[in-house]
Amino acid sequence: MLDLYAGTGALGLEALSRGARRAVFVERDHGALVALRRNLRELGLEDRSSVVGAEVCAALRRLASTGEQFSWVFLDPPYAKETEGVLAELSGGELLTPCAVVIVEHDRRHQPGSVGGLFLTDRRHYGDTELSFFRSSDS
Secondary structure, three states: OEEEOOOOOHHHHHHHHOOOOOEEEEEOOHHHHHHHHHHHHHOOOHHHEEEEEOOHHHHHHHHHHOOOOEEEEEEOOOOOHHHHHHHHHHHOOOOEEEEEEEEEEEEOOOOOOOEOOEEEEEEEEEOOEEEEEEEEOOO
8 A cells, every 4th residue: 555645644544454464655744754653653553564755756766666566556645736747657657566546635626537557447526525546557
């Protein structure tokens, strides 16, 4: 499980609590990183997780260089303009397993579309918030 723009790690922590074997959290904000690391320590999840303190695209390139692969990716970027670049980075590399699911949380007014090898499969609306679900082309 890869949690991009992780903040304090709520989504990745939830995935770990529901049986995910491992989670990687990517966040660049110092305050959020401090809280995230504290949450992992207090919940005893440090051995099943890793934290990357970096800008998302740089972190994705670093993870790809180590051979990391993910079947679930969640991203909630603070700015809509970042979404397509991150989706392109994910679809153009070796980070996704076959049939990987990528979930993007975004404002309803800024709907991302299919990018590269990632194809939109579903959208769910929750007020002004929307979740877009993508699958890799290997599915």
